[in-house]
Amino acid sequence: MNRRKFIQSTTLAAAAAGTSRLWAQAAGSGDRERQDIYRHVDSHQDDHLSKLRQYLRQPSISSTGEGITECADMVRRFMVDLKFTEVELVQTPGHPVVWGHYDAGARKTLVVYGMYDVVPIFRPELWEVPPFEARIVDKPGLGKALVARGTGNTKVPFRALLNAMESILSVRGELPINVMCVVEGEEELASRNIGVAVEKHRDKLKTGDACLDPKYLQNEQGLIELTLGAKGNTYLHLECSNERRGIGPSGGSSSRFSALFGNPAWRLVEALSTMVDNDGLNIKIEGYMDMHRLLPEDLELIDAMLERYDPSVLLSDAKASNFLPGLSKRDILIRYMLTPSFNISGIRGGFVDEDGRATRLPGKAFVKIDCRTVPELDHRQIVPLVRAHLDKHGFQDIGIRVFGSYPYFKTSYRNPQVQTLIQTYRNYGHEPLLFPLRASSGPYGYHFTDPPLSLPFLYGGLGHAGHFHAPNEYVIIEGEGNLASLPEVEKFYVDLIYDFAAGPERPGKS
Amino acid sequence: MNRRKFIQSTTLAAAAAGTSRLWAQAAGSGDRERQDIYRHVDSHQDDHLSKLRQYLRQPSISSTGEGITECADMVRRFMVDLKFTEVELVQTPGHPVVWGHYDAGARKTLVVYGMYDVVPIFRPELWEVPPFEARIVDKPGLGKALVARGTGNTKVPFRALLNAMESILSVRGELPINVMCVVEGEEELASRNIGVAVEKHRDKLKTGDACLDPKYLQNEQGLIELTLGAKGNTYLHLECSNERRGIGPSGGSSSRFSALFGNPAWRLVEALSTMVDNDGLNIKIEGYMDMHRLLPEDLELIDAMLERYDPSVLLSDAKASNFLPGLSKRDILIRYMLTPSFNISGIRGGFVDEDGRATRLPGKAFVKIDCRTVPELDHRQIVPLVRAHLDKHGFQDIGIRVFGSYPYFKTSYRNPQVQTLIQTYRNYGHEPLLFPLRASSGPYGYHFTDPPLSLPFLYGGLGHAGHFHAPNEYVIIEGEGNLASLPEVEKFYVDLIYDFAAGPERPGKS
Known part of the structure; x- marks a missing residue:
């Protein structure tokens, strides 16, 4: 397809899929500036798509x-160009x-994570x-997709946000908010150095009003799945070895x-059998479950979700x-979403050829x-509790190694910055499904939500993406039904920036 | 070293190491025939060694x-030549x-296993x-060794026995006993087809008086370690899978x-924790340990062993x-030697990279x-007992596969054929250590010891061998100290054949 024709068709598709309502609204409010920015977004799709592709074509x-190294420098240049x-x-x-750091001298500051x-x-x-x-x-059934490693996770939403900023800057000369970007290169390694x-x-980040993590949040049905945080994760390696016991062959032997x-x-x-039972669902480590709380607000969100969300999709x-x-x-x-786990990710010892036969005494x-x-x-209590449990049950010789540990993080849906985000979605005709917590863990959010920053954390974006970490990772750039196309994704970010600019400041920011 | 010189030196070494006593005895008894055979053994070492090497050089x-195929045919030709x-x-x-089958029309019949x-x-x-x-x-410290895969396990002792027979035949014209050889090509695959x-x-084997398994039985100190049987082994694979449970992702998923x-x-x-405790030493499967007996005769042998055998060698x-x-x-x-086991040879599930980090829910x-x-x-009771135990404890979904199962076998040291063997050792100045059972399992013995054959089973041979299944597998062919050299190993088999011929018949043989 000829690129210009493509841009025209995406613009038309976007108009057909709900942007018309937005245009009408913006026009009705007399906001000529916003209309000019939308027009800039539409007329620069060729360039915007090209920038997405430039970013995607750079492995990282x-x-x-x-x-x-090359990708970090590319992101640096993105910011220089803006x-x-x-x-x-x-x-x-x-x-x-x-x-x-984009300092507009504005009242509000958006921190962008x-x-x-990308993964291999x-x-x-x-x-x-x-x-x-x-x-x-x-x-088929979704639309036209851009397929590449890192599309949905997360180069396209991030660059789409920058495209939106670029259109605002082109029309308006400056952004209506201050922006601070923290873009790491180790999310897939559990964000191990973002803290640096x-x-x-x-001190600058403490002046922020919220942290935005740009994401394509529409599921296949077009519903916005807005999560308000993510689980933490503590990854342990427990080992019993003859070497540590001081008994038997450290390298294993004949059985x-x-x-x-x-x-x-x-x-x-x-x-292990002293620590958990019921197929791993009942954690018996003394003190572990005592920390668990089902918060009324989280249960409220779950009850609200159930009216529109069928959890049987989790089976597929x-x-x-x-x-x-x-x-x-x-x-x-x-x-x-809300239940602690103590899950065996893997267990190994001795001779592990599934179809083989060898009689071994494992060394460990x-x-x-x-x-x-x-x-x-x-999360800081987990290792001490596990250690105390093992010791109490006579397993002093079982060693614990910690491969990583970070806390859960979450923001209340009542937070005014979250409410601003929800309102922006509503302006696009979406009533987000509010998930109290992502079922998967997020290794970076707490850096922003915990003291000293204490920022509300917002996942945010339109659009549908899939196959993260899998073959044929994609984002939809020309959506069918109510799946947003690229121009609408960018316009949503424009509106989110404006709505955020107009919304309340974070109390207590320094 | 020039081959002839080597033979001379081994003959001298053998004479120095104890054969002299035997010669004196044979000479003293006036047994000229036996002396002629010994001389034949000595004068044909060149040829005998060459036959060992021919057999060892044939991979199998x-x-x-x-x-x-080639090795089976070589063994066939060995027998044709004899x-x-x-x-x-x-x-x-x-x-x-x-x-x-070598039918001498003799009174006694030796079955040779x-x-x-060989292993790879x-x-x-x-x-x-x-x-x-x-x-x-x-x-150094042991002597000159023939190093090759299959030396000790078991091509050299088998061929040395045939060499002994060859010398008897050359001097005497026929063997003083009938011989039946059963030589399998799958011992290292748990003897899965020897039963055929x-x-x-x-019907022929039932006419046998004993089954001999030629082995180099001297340990590094020169002591004869004569075992009277071997443990059985039942090899199980227990699996819990989402597929079989009908719950969860059969291929695994994110945790x-x-x-x-x-x-x-x-x-x-x-x-598993319901089946065993105390580091695997206490088997709790209902009915399992009820079958266990410490037999007075076996304990008697252990008490006798302790006078001369320090079990701390097991550490090394x-x-x-x-x-x-x-x-x-x-x-x-x-x-x-005498304790049942229910040993985890290996365990595996999910993500098993020792130093890696992945959060998986295993599929099985x-x-x-x-x-x-x-x-x-x-051994036939093990699977039913394990199945009943799992079912009783609510684990009907855990599947059991049996990879192999065979019984222990043993012969009483009081058996007259064993006593004949012991006497042959004594004639060479050795008082064997009698082990009631090999600690490792033997997958073929029961075919001979159990009905209908019911043969006494004799491991037998002089000489020292080592590194079975390991690199640099060897047998000593020119021993230092009291380790037998090849001529003495062969003469021992000559004497064993004569002593067996002169000994009592097996009662009840048909």
Whole structure:
């Protein structure tokens, strides 16, 4: 397809899919400036799409380092081009964080969280297009999609927000708000060094009113799934080894010796069985569940969700046959979002060839446990509680390694900045589904929501994206039905910026 | 070294190491025939060694099939050359079994068990010589060694027995006993098809007086470690899978779904914890330990062993630091040889990269259990007991696969055929250590010891061998101290044949 024709068709599609209402509203309010910005967005789709593709075509795989330096520099130039007053590559022990400050001298300040890294191409043979070419592919029932690694997660929403800023700047000369960008290159490595940049610019960040994480939030049905936080995660490695026990062969041996030494795999099984029962659902570690609270506000949101949301979609998300028997829809949502876990991600010891046969006494066995934390589990208590539990039950020799630990974070839907965001959605005809917490964990949010910054955290954006971390990751750029097309996605960000500018300041900001 | 010089030197070394006593005895008894045979053995060492090497240079790896056909044919030709009256390759669903019958019309019949297969070369880089060249290497403190895969396990002792027969035949014209050879090519695959040949020749085998398994039985100190049987083994694979449960993602998923489905790895851990405790040493499966008996005769042998055998050598065998605390030497031997096990050979589920971090809900988890059986555990009861235990504890969904199951076997040291063997050892100045049972399992013995054959089973041979299944597998062919050299090994077999011929018949043989 010829590019100009494409832009025309997306503009038309967007108009057909709800933008008309917005145009009417903006026109009705006499807001000529906003109309000029919308027109700029529409007339610059060619350039905006080109900028998305430039960003997508730059690999930036944090786990291998491929393209990281170049991509960080590209993000830096994005900000320079937008006349940010301060742009810096903050060096860390890992990949750099791009810091950008646009100081308009405005009353309100939006902190934008971003990530420029992506996960690797795990199974290249399953991609229908090359993962770093950013081709456009038809997705019947959804629309036209841009397919590339990093599209939805999260290069397109981030660049779409910058495109919106660019249109505002082109028409208006400056943004109506101050902006601070913190764009990390290690989100896929559990955001292990973002704290360096947050700490470095703490005093400025404290002046923010909210933190925005640009995301495509429409599900396949077009509903906005707006989450208000994310679970924490503490990742443990528990190991029982003959070396640590001081008994038996540290490298393993023939199993004929097992009765002389005991078996570290059995010992680990026994220790684990004291910690959890009921298929892993009942956590028996002393003190662990005592921290758990089902907050009335969260339950209120779940009850509200149930009117419009059928949790049975989670079965297809997980590619699962059935839930545990006897769960009500409400139970399912509570378990999905608000229930602590102490999950075996993996367990291994000895000879593990599935179809093989070898008689071994393992030298050690280990288990990898992920603890997803929800209100009001204090992630810093997990290791001490597990240690005390193991010691109390006689397993002093079982070692604990911590591979990472960060807290859950959440913002109340009553927060005025969240209400502003919800209102912007309503202006686009969307009543968001409010999820109290993402079921998956978020390793960076707490840097912004916890003291000293204490910012409300907003995921935000129109549009539909899918296949994160999987082959053929995509965003829809020309949506069918009520799925937003790229121009509408950008206009939404324009409006969010204006609505945010007009909304209340954060109390207590310094 | 020039070959002739080598033979001379081995003959001298053998004479120095104890053969002189034997010569004196044979000469003293006026047994000129035996002296002629010894001389034949000595004067044909060049040829005998060449035959060992021919056999060792023929690879015969049962797990891959490499060289199996050629090696089976070589063993067949060995028997043809020895004028066996009946030689046959018994075809099985796997590798053929070589059957040979030498019918001397004698009063006594010796069944010889053999195996012509070997395990693969797992780590070729650790071999100091090519594993199928059969080179001679100095082993300080032990002597000169023939190093090759399959030396000790078991090509050299088998061929040395045939060499002994050849010398008897050359001097005497015929053997003083009847011989039936059953030489399988799948011992390293748990002897899965030897039963085909045993069944085919059952009526002849029932006329046997004993079954001999030629082995190099001297340990590094020169002591004869004569075991009177071997443990059985039942190898189980227990699996808990979402597919079988009908709940959750059969292929696994992100762990954010864990509370909706439960976790098959946790479920497996919980099931296992009901079966065993105390580091795997206390088996709680209902009915399992009720079958166990410590037989007075076995305890008698252990008490006798303790006068001459320090079980702390097992620490170095296992490359282990310490035994479980508080075990007496007697406890150690009882646990090593006479205690049932229900051992985790391996356990695996989910994400098992030791140093990695991934949050997964496993789709399944499995454990591989080896049950070493001792008197009087009936291996056929194990699966029904485990199934009943799992069902009783609510784990009907945990599946059991049986990868193999065979019983223990043993012969009383009071058996007259065993006493004949012991006397032959005494004639060579050795008082064997009698182990009631090999700690490792033996997958073929029961075919001979159980009805309908009911043969006494004799491991037998002089000489020292080591590194079975490991790099640089060897036998000593020119021993230092009291380690037998090849001529003495062969003469021992000559004497064993004569002593067996002169000994009592098996009562009840048909």
